[in-house]
Amino acid sequence: MILLVDDDNIICNLYKNVFTDKDVLIFDKPEEAISYIDNNHVSVIVTDYMMPVKGDVLCEIAKKKNPVTKTILCSGYHFVKYNEEFVDLFIEKPMNFKKLKEIIKNFTENENTSITN
Numbered sequence: 001m002i003l004l005v006d007d008d009n010i011i012c013n014l015y016k017n018v019f020t021d022k023d024v025l026i027f028d029k030p031e032e033a034i035s036y037i038d039n040n041h042v043s044v045i046v047t048d049y050m051m052p053v054k055g056d057v058l059c060e061i062a063k064k065k066n067p068v069t070k071t072i073l074c075s076g077y078h079f080v081k082y083n084e085e086f087v088d089l090f091i092e093k094p095m096n097f098k099k100l101k102e103i104i105k106n107f108t109e110n111e112n113t114s115i116t117n
Helices: 009-018 030-039 055-065 097-116
Strands: 002-005 024-027 044-048 070-075 089-092
Touching: 002 030, 009 024, 009 097, 024 030, 030 044, 030 055, 044 055, 044 097, 055 070, 070 097
Parallel strands: 002 024, 002 044, 044 070, 070 089
Antiparallel strands: none
16 A cells, blocks of 8 residues: 655645555545554555654654555655655655656565565
8 A cells, every 4th residue: 555645635635636546545644644554554655744743753653563665755845854764765845746656656566576576
């Protein structure tokens, strides 16, 4: 499963228009995403940094639950401090959604390859 997390409804609506796959869930409340992570397998999580639960904390929770989960942290702030141990990729906003889809596809294809080999 791929999780997209942002507390900005405009971004969530953009996600809904761009990511129409059935294996993508969009959360506008990080607490709900945490609950999902606690009870389900997540392949990739894309999260905004500036939320009530900071995005880097969400990445850390996901990595501690499953170290192979790929984490992407997004922010409109250029100088964001985060623990690189838990963040696989940092993307500045505004982001290119087409490129983000490619990155997610590459992450999930690599996961599937390592599972089958």
